[in-house]
Each structure stands twice: as C-alpha cells, then as structure tokens.
Amino acid sequence: MLQRGLALVALMASLVMSSFAHADVDWGHFKARFLMADGRIIDTGNHNVSHTEGQGFGMLFAVAGNDRGSFDKMWTWTNTHLKNPKNGLFYWRYNPVAPDPVEDKNDATDGDALIAWALLKAGEKWGDPAYFKASDAITNALIKHTVIDFAGQKVMLPGASGFNLNSYVNLNPSYFIFPAWRAFAKRSHLAVWTQLINDGQSLLKKMDLGEAKLPTDWVSLYADGHTEPAKQWPARMSYDAIRIPVYIGWDQPDSALLMPWRTWFGRFDRLHTPAWVNVNDNQQAPYNMQGGLLAVRDLTMGTLTSMETKVTSQDDYYSASLKLLSAMAAQGM
Template sequence: MRSLLLSLAWIGLLGAPLAQAQSGWPYWDHYAARFLNSQGRVIDPDRNSMTTSEAQSYAMFFSLVANDRDSFERIVRWTGQNLADNDLAKNLPAWSWGHKDDGSWGVLDPNSAADADLWIAYSLIEAGELWHQPDYDKTGRALLSLIVREEVSTIPNVGTVLLPGRTGFHTEAGRWILNPSYLPLPLLTAADHFAPGGPWRQMAQALPGWLQQTSPAGYAMDWVECGVKSCFPAGGPAGGTARGSYDAIRVYLWAGMTDRQTPEAARLEKVFAPAFQYVKTHPAPPEIVAADGNVVSASVPVSFSAVFIPFFRSSGDRVTVSRLEQNVLAQFDPSSGLLGTPPRYYDQNLALFVFGWQEQKFRFAPDGTLRVPWKK
C-alpha cells in the first residue's frame, strides 16, 4: 500500500475542491477554506458557529508551519482584538466567543484556556524567529509571562503544574483540577528554552510522575485531581466519572510527536505503554476508556487512528502504521479534501497535526523548538 503521505497528496491535489493549493500544504488549505473566515476567525459550525481560543491557537500553529503569513497575521489580529481586549501581551485570551443570548456576538466566557495560551505564545515566539518579526516574539514572550503569573501553580509533593485556566481549577485548599492534554512536553521544553529560570523545566520534570498516578491502567484521562499528597483520575470541573476520551487522546499525540531525545520523553512512553499496546493489538483505538482500562465505547472517531501514527512511526512499527493509515484513508472525503462526512472541526485539527508531522512539514527539536523545511 502506498504511504498515507503519497495517498493524501494525490487525493488532495487532484480530487479536492480547491483549484490550486494556496500554501503548499493542501490539507491546511482545505481546512482554512472550510473553517477560517476572511477576518481570521476559526468557526465551529457544530457549536453554533462558536470560536475558541483553542481553535485560534491551532490555526496560528498550522499557518506558521505552512509559511502562510497572511493567514497567521489575520488569525493573530482577530484573536487579540476579540479574545484579549485588543492586547495579547497584557491579557490572556477568553476561551470562547460566539452568539450571545441577547443576539449580539462577543465573548461567551472570559475565563482562559491554558493550553491555547501556551500554543499561542509558542507560535508567536517561533514566528518571530522564523519570519524575523520581533513584534511577534515580544508579544509571545509577554504572553508566556502572563501564563506563569496567572495559570501556573505548585502542588506539594506533586510539583509545578499548568492549571487549565485562570480561575475555577483551585477553588479550595488542597484540591487542584488538571487536564493532562494541556501540557504538551515539546511546548514545556521550548518554554524553558525561551525563558530559562522559569517554572517550565520543573513542570516538565513533574509531568510523568503525576500522569503515572492518574493513569493507573496506562490510559490518559480527560481530567484529574491532585491533593497535597497525590493525584488521581477524576470527572473534571463538571464532576461525573473519570474517563479518557476526546481530551485525553491528545496526550498520545503529543507523546508521539515528541523527539525521543527530549528529557522525560522515555518516561511518558513508559506510562502509556498499555494504551499503545492496545492500539497495536486491536483494529483501532477506543473512543472512551475508564480509569481501570476497561473500554466503555469502542466506536472510533475518524481522527483517533491518525493520532497514534506518529508514535508507531517513530517506533519503527510499520505494520501498525499501515493499519492505522488504512483506517484514516477509509474516512478521507475527496470532495472536501478533509476527513469525515461532514468534516468535523476537532477531527481536522488532530489530523493536521498528524499529517503535518508525517509529511515532515514540521518537527519538534529535542529542546521543543520548531523545525520547518522552508527555514534552513
């Protein structure tokens, strides 16, 4: 079978709706054509046309990888004006923006989303370096400092952590709520490179320990809680039963894309060895897993198979990679140039990370900094 790279390149260029690729990365072009408006706002049609800081942060990263400076500039401008009170250097972005009850459009929830904040800071700093734009670098570093002041906490006997947002995740003494997918190891490592002496190295060092505590069966959880002595799986801010699903799936993606020479990478791989073994020995990854490792739902979202490709490709497991690629190709829609019918926002973003990594549009260096082929 032809590799996913060659198959997607052929289908994307010859069968997709865009007459010409705009950036040299067809999948990004198809995504932008469907989800990114002319102002630089990423729109999720399945959530009442809502926009999130997550969506904006991912779009910044992908447009940077694609060397699409026009889109990057529009995304940054819209995000600053509408989510950060006109100044990303001074205000953490609100996490959601959309159609309000009074009929107007604006911020729906002013709380921040720390993972989006970290991706935005990372992309701005890298854009400043790669495009020689000091204003981007300055804004990104200022935002990184804001994250440290407003979203970083130290838990006794656990270590330094990134809280999921500015408020609502440490509401009482001795209790912290965390989201494992909000801490990509390459970004923590890069933040330490950008701002030596900050909390980022300690955060990266603490990560495998509390992930192991909260993944007793070797599966990442969507949400976890920490006390003053240890951490454990939990239902998150809304309560409920601990599970690993749509949030947690990103933990495996970040681990798979992390350079093997990055400190702590081997420890993360060991923590999630049971999850990787499940994918290796089953047709596809599950949709929902309980904290004890029991599969709650084996239904497979279109992007979940793609998520594990970087890990198994880095491991040299061609058999598993080929099976996962076939799962993904079966969901590819030539009429849209995207995954699934209709294509969903979240699936496409996971796919963009995977396809971009697999096509070597980008790599994370051992220190977490970005490597792109158009910048030698």
Template sequence: MKTIPSRVIAVLTLVAGLCGIVTASADERRVDRAWEAYVDRFITDEGRVIDTGNGNISHSEGQGWGMMLAQHYGDQQTFHKLWQWTRQQLGRQDVSLFSWRYDPSKTPPVRDNNNASDGDLFIAWALYLAAEQWDNRNYANASSSIRRAIVDELVTDMAGYTVLLPGIEGFKHSDTADLNLSYWFVPAMQDFAEMAPEEPWQALIDDGVSLLDETTFGRYRLPTDWVTLTADGVVSPAEEWEPRFSFDAVRIPLYFAWGGRDEGASIGSITAFWNDPAYQPASAWINVTTDERAEYPISRGVRAINAFANNQALPDPVPKEEDDYYSATLLLLTHMADDMR
C-alpha cells in the same frame, strides 16, 4: 569496463534532478491541498476557526492551533488574520491571556472571561515561531507577554509538583488542584525553557512526565481527561468530570512524543488500548471506572496520533468529509509534529 561518456552522465543527472523536482513538487502540492482544504472548511475570511463538531463555536485552543499550522505552512496572510481576530475578540483587558470560548449565537459572544492555558500556550508558541520565521518583533513581543502571564497566573506548586492550572479561575482550591495533562504542550514548554531557563518551564515538563506515571487508572491503566492532585500528592480522577479517557487525553501521546518526553507510563497504556486486538476499531472513549465504551471509533486524527506515537506512517493529511474540525486539526498537527521531529 567501459566509461560512460560525460554527456550521458550530464543527461542522466539532469533527468534525475528533474525527477526529484517533480517528486518534491507533487509532495508540496499534496501538503498545500491539506492546508488549503483546512482553511476553506474551518477558517472564516475574518480569521475565526470554526469548531464544526461543537455548534460552530470558536475557542482559544482552535485559534492557537490555526496560528501554529498557518506558520508551519508558511501562510503569513492567514496567520495575520487569525492573530488579529484572536487578539480583538478573545484578548482579555486585565492580563495577556485569552477568553476561552466565543459563541456567535450569543450576545455577547464571549460570556465567560476565563482562559484556557493550553490555548494560551498554543498562541504564545505560534507567535514565537512566526517571529522567528518572518522576523517580526511585534509577534515576538506578544509571545513574550503571554509567556510571562502564563508563568505569573497559571503555574503553581502543589504537593512538590510544578503544575499548570487549566485556567485562572476555578481550578486551584485550598488543598487540591484540578489538572488536565493534555494542557501540557511540551514543544512550547521546551522552547520557552531554552529561552528563559530561569522560568519554571523545565520543571513543568519534568513534573508532567512524573504525573503521567501517577495517572494510570482502571483496567487499561489510562489517564482521565481531568485529574485531581491533593496537597499530600494523591492523584485521582476529578469528581466534577466523567472519569473518562476521552477527547482531551487523546492528545497526551502527541504532545509528549512531539517533545521527546514520552516515557510516562500512561502513554504506553494509551497506545496499547488503541491497539488492543480484542476491540477494533478502538473506541473513542472509555470510562476507566465502569469500562463503558463509546459506540463509535476514534477519529482519523486520533489514529494519526497513534501512528505518530508508534513511529508508523501517518495517514494522508488532506481532510476528508468524515473529518470534523477536531479530527482534521489533530491530523494536520500530527504531520507538523512529524515534520519537526
């Protein structure tokens, strides 16, 4: 057998290395285009994330998602702008949480001081990750303050479950609690549980999985966006909202699979619904009581969640013209989850 001259090996190694560099660079450019396109379409110069599918409002959810993505893509400048705008425009004066909605067409633009606990979680986790990435103690302190406020103001016990209230006001009643399981952002809860094991984060995760076993309604055994938990442990679709598996609940498979806790019964029901061969493309929502369906399909962002939950290849992360803020955000979040997984 002939020996390959060392100079040939060196050349081949160099070529292989260059090919690897080119491949990595091409992938990096693709990722950069996705984030750059997102920033260009949905984030203003002052750091406000615009919900293009909802009257161009902003909310704590979108600000938190934007901060998470900016950190993931290493964009410290955009992260700083997002955080400054969020703190100045949505930060509450009485507690380290954030008003949930900002409407630039109203005066004042923040007319409801109530918070949304998922937005608070996103912001706290984004600050935690940013503090680690950029060695920023101010981010770490802010994250810690928000985390403690969530525990103090939003975590409670009901019927033997540790639950996350969707907001400070309006969701806990004398013998019931209205819950939204898409607010259980498991990756953040996991990091907080590791950081502060004396706090109830692990109980929240475990009881969230248990509640998912109870929230299986209708023909397809799907969770509704909003459920009511009674003091004696009965879970049912919440009466004040339409009994739909819809735009909130579609996030459940992403959050629980991202955290490696996708064993809840209704998660398998969700992906089975999306992949039902009798109804393709899958409907954007369904009423679990009447089986009424949306006349339009799930978005590309929701299709990405379906792919992620089934360990399939994800669609290209670059937002298309058809993608509004919500679809584009879910698309990029799914790629972030896939990168972290």
C-alpha cells in the same frame, strides 16, 4: 528489556518522521473548511463557536504552511476579540450568536500556550520582533496567573480561576504541551518551564488510572500527591486526553511515557479501537476511532502515513486538527 523497548520506540519514531520528510501539513484544506474571512476558526462540531484552542491550532498550521497572511488575520482577530486586558491572557470561548460572545471571562491555558507558541514560531520563521514580543507577554502572563506549586509539584492550572480547590487542584493533562513549554524554556531561559516539563512528566506517570492505566480528560491532584479522575467530569480517557500522546511524542519521540498508550491501543485492531474508555468501570465507547483519533493512534503506534493526515469532507474541526497536529508531531515541526 526496557532498553530494547525504548530502542524500538526510537526506531519507529525515526521511520515515521522520515516518511513525512516531503509531506506538507494539509493547511490548505483546513483553511478552506474552518477559517472565516475575519480570521476566526470555527468549531464545526460545536455549533460553529470559536475558542483559543482553535485559534492557536490555526496559527500553528499557518506557520507550518508558510501562510503569513492567514496567520496575521487569525492573530489580529484573536487579539481584538479574545484578549483579556486585566491579565494578558485570552477569553477561552467565543459564541458569535450569544448576546455576550465571551460570557465566560476565564481563559484556557492550552489555548493561551498554543497562541504564544505559534507567535514564537512565527517570529522564528518570518523574523518580525513583534511576534516575539507578543509571545513573551503571554508566557509571562501564564507564569504569573496560572502556575503554582502544589503537592510538591510545579503545575499550570487549566485556567486562571476555578481550578484550585484548596485541598486539591483539577488538572487537564492534555494541556501539558511539552514541546511548547520546551520552546518557551529555550526562548526565556526561565527555570519554571523546565520545572513544568519535569513535574508534568512525573505527574503523568502517576496518572495510570484504572485497568486502562491511562490519564482521564480531567484529573484531580490532591495535597498528599495522589491523583484521581476529577469528579466533576466523566472518568474517561476521551477527546481531551487523546492529545496527550501527541505532545509527549512531539517533545520526545522515544519517551517511555508513550508505552501505556501503545499498550492500550495494541489491545485492539486498528479500526476497532474504542473512541474512549471509562477508567472506573472499563466501559468502552460503543463506537470506534476514526479520522483524527485514528491519526493519533497511528502516530503513537509508529504507523502514521501522509494518507491519514489528509483533511476530508468527513472531518469536523477537531478531527482535522488532530490530523494536522499528528503530522506536525511526526515531523517534529
């Protein structure tokens, strides 16, 4: 029965990928809406701040769109304004109207990894060794400052400080960017990346939380190996965790780890799928998925089409980003 289910998953994934064979990532509309002239990607759903997640997404989309000029503009801005000279990582958030635009000097490892992955892809596409050198420096810094062994697992903390609380660590499973980690493993031949992938997948199996049987945005891993929703955040599968099936499927379209997501999404009609669920009490969002959230749902269910990945005037930065990520995942780009 399991083999039949996995075969169906693989078939649906191949059909989706073939439907995207001649479709472009909608970089032009994303660029027009969210890329500033100085190279900063603005989060229009969050007071036009910028963050390393957005810079990394934008750089990935620019490589997919073969737009080296925009890529270099974003990389130059990021390296100039967000680089932390003390550890080689990047300040996670930039608020242009604050007295100190980078008041929080911590990093976010999803943003760091996305930037490094985009640089690696840029090196492969445009053949400039400077991109490879910059990517390698970031991945080495990630290993040095954010990767630890805890509860018998190799884990990447969400940032260099503040997440290792001795008896437990707080993790953000949407930061398990499996296709990026696999690319770093291929590039470096370092075992740590393969260990992170294998242990990250093992951890996701343990994050079958609540009736929904899904990970929450933030999860605590305890020293004895058990996981719980992190008490410092709402116990929701929400706007962070929605990226988890994208990265699972991007890395392995036939992964059994997608099945809990398909089971959850399959409980609802497509246009009546709640935007989040609290795994502690099964409370569901009073509004439904739309835009980029629906694109992720469609990708996961094997029904994504190019119409669902077009950036529209109704999409804010994050909705548009999820659409383009889903398009890239569907193509295995």
